[in-house]
Amino acid sequence: MSNKPIDMDIAHVAKLARLALTDDEAAQFAAQFAHLFTYIRQLQELDVDTIPATAQVIPLRNVMRDDIVTPSLERDAALGNAPDWEGPYFRTPRILE
Amino acid sequence: MRCGHEIREAVIRRQVSAEEVTRAALASIEALEPTLHAYLCLLAERALKHARVLDQRIAAGDDPGPLAGVPVAVKDIFCVAGEVTTAGSKILANFRPPYSATAVERLEAAGAIIIGKTNMDEFAMGSSCENSAFGETRNPWDPSRVPGGSSGGSASTVGAGSVPIALGTDTGGSIREPASFCNIVGLKPTYGRVSRYGMIAFASSLDQAGPMTGCVRDAAITLGAIAGHDPRDATSVDEPVPDFCAGLRTDLNGIRIGIVPEFEEHIAQSDPDMAALYRRAYEDLRALGAQLVEVHLPHVRYGLATYYLIAPAECSSNLARYDGVRYGLRVETDKDVYTMFEQTRAAGFGPEVKRRIILGTYALSAGYYDAYYLRAQKVRTLIKRDFDDAFTQCDVIASPAVSCPAFALGAKTADPVAMYLMDYFTIPMSLAGVPALSVPAGYVRDLPVGLQLTGPAFAEAGVLGVAYAYEQATGHAQSRRPAVMAAAHR
Structure with missing residues (x-):
């Protein structure tokens, strides 16, 4: 099996994933994915046109609960792990110019 | 340390106090940690406090439950309210959840004493425990080797005999592979059998919590304690929870056990010594009265490819x-x-986490979704149908759990695909959502390996029944001692 390079623009995908990669990481991942895709391409051997997709394996449909208000997490507990907050809000760096 | 059910008996009869048992477990862990590094934190004060309350209840004539006074370790993927919970990641190094996982609450409601949080591959992504951000765990059978992963800390501490029971999670083999490497019992229940509430998510259509124990009976008891519907996890199934101990049996008369030629071919190519061990295991099952039948799973060879699209896709979404x-x-x-x-x-x-986020984001991205993610979901249907068909011909499938015994630390860290291949025999069951267990099956080159037993959805009792008969007849786990072990075992 040859490790053909795959059709992936890693910089673009990393942008979609909001994940900064170094050049070394990007190059290493590209080589590793080329190897992995020698397996993944095996899926192209199968004719699956008429096969339904399985997203989950248990016979569950939409699950509804009773429309009753119950206590939820206290605000202080919800904010307790936040890196930064102000009053009742999570605080982030600026979002808009 | 003895089995959990024996400890419970002794505690209930007041031959030993829960506090004494807890102190002994903590002392054993502290003595072995420099060698094994199985834990990310010990909950010593909390455990002793719970043990003393339990002793008072027993003194007052109360029965605190099927795990009364039994020390239990939990993988650091389960939230314990107020205690640092990291999932093996630097990104959660200081995270203290404001609530506990349902599985943890149910263990405590059954009388278990939660003793500490065990090491794991970061976000459960790995097969060796070397992807932990906090250092690797070592195998009690040979500390130069990995304990398996991702539930490596849980497997290592049970394998060494410091605690009789630990909780793990399994997405593609993360309970069964380390159980096999550390000579213990590891059960991945049916998807939906155990609530995932408070269990940090990796791949939500595959993740499932389960017991890792020194003996089959403890696995049955622990599953009984944690199983069942939970309104806080909409994917937990409202299916009756049987008494899993009632199905434990000592013969296999009338049981049809499926042997899968596709798996046998793969193990013969991977390691002839392993193939020979598994052939002996199947003969042992036959000697117990089982009828061996050949069943085909023609699409399991696509399991790895299918899994390495679906699991990274779900992880990229969960880890956003x-x-x-x-x-x-x-x-x-x-x-x-x-x-x-x-x-x-x-x-x-x-x-490893970055690698999977990138891979999963790619598989879901515009222009590639149909070719990769959707196609993988369709092949998942074919794999599930293979199991549905097989279980019309047999009650339980017997197969290898792993293709080799525990490997050396560092042996596979440079080659992700070699690491992924460690889960060749365990991934198909995860994709099909069916229950599967690894039980000690003997030794290859002086290292333990496990036999995998798989049943239809919600047939854990049948799987545990076969495992119990095999364990009682062969006694593999008791026939040798690990190199690193708790003093109480010596």
């Missing part, structure tokens, strides 16, 4: 929540919020 806003690490920047996201995630995640 680690953005430095509501909890976890934040890398401060004087630039905008997007730069903060990218820098936080770059600093907080390790290489």
Whole structure:
């Protein structure tokens, strides 16, 4: 099996994933994915046109609960792990110019 | 240490107190930690407090439950309210959840004493425990080798005899492979059998919690304690929870056990010594009265490819929540919020997690979704149908759990695909959602390996029944002692 390079623009995908990669990481991942895709391409051997997709394996449909208000997490507990907050809000760096 | 059910008997009869048992477990762990590093934190004060309350209840004539006074370790993927819970990641190094996982609450309701949080591959991504951000765990059978993963800390501490029971999670083999490597019993229940509430998510259509124990009976008891519907997890199934101990049996008369030629071919190519061991195991099952039948699973050879599209896709979505806003690490920047996201995630995640986020984001991205993710979901249907067909011809499938015994630390870290191949025999059951267990099956080159037993959905009792008969007849786990072990075992 040859490790053909795959059709992936890693910089673009990393942008979609909001994940900064170094050049070394990007190059290493590209080589590793080329190897992995020698397996993944095996899926192209199968004719699956008429096969339904399985997203989950248990016979569950939409699950509804009773429309009753119950206590939820206290605000202080919800904010307790936040890196930064102000009053009742999570605080982030600026979002808009 | 003895089995959990024996400890419970002794505690209930007041031959030993829960506090004494807890202190002994803590002492054993502390003595072995320099060698094994199985834990990310010990909950000593909390455990002793719970043990003393339990002793008072027993003195007052109360029966605190099927795990009364039994020390139990939990993988650090389960939230314990107020205690640091990291999932093996730097991004959660200081995270203290405001609530506990349902599985943890149910263990405590059954009388278990939660003793500590065990090491794991970061976000359960790995097969060796070497992807932990906090250092690797070692195998009690040979500390130069891995304990398996991702539930490696749980497997190591049970294998060494420090605690009789631990909780693990399994997405593609993360309970069964380390159980096999550390000579213990590891059960991945049916998807939906155990609530995932408070269990940090990796791949939500595959993740499932289960017991890792020194003996089959403890696995049955522990599953009984944690199983059942939970309104806080909409994917937990409202299916009756039987008495799993009632199905434990000592013969296999009338049981049809399926042997899978596709798996046998793969193990024969991987390691002839392993193939020979499994042939002996199947003969042992036949000697117990089982009828061996050949069943085909023609699509399991596509399991690895299918899994390495579906699991990374789901992980890329689940791990989007680690953005430095509501909890976890934040890398401060004087630039905008997007730069903060990218820098936080770059600093907080390790290489394997980054690799899977990139792979999963790619598989879901515009232009590639149909070719990769959707196609993988369709092949998942074919794999599930293979199991449905097989279980019209047999009650339980017997197969290898792993293709080799525990490997040396560092042997596979440079080659992700070699690491992924460790889960060749366990991934198909995860994709099909069916229950599967690894039980000690003997030794190859003086290292333990496990036999995998798989049943139809919600047939854990049948799987445990076969495992019990095999365990009682062969006694593999008791026939040798690990190199690193608790003093109480010596």
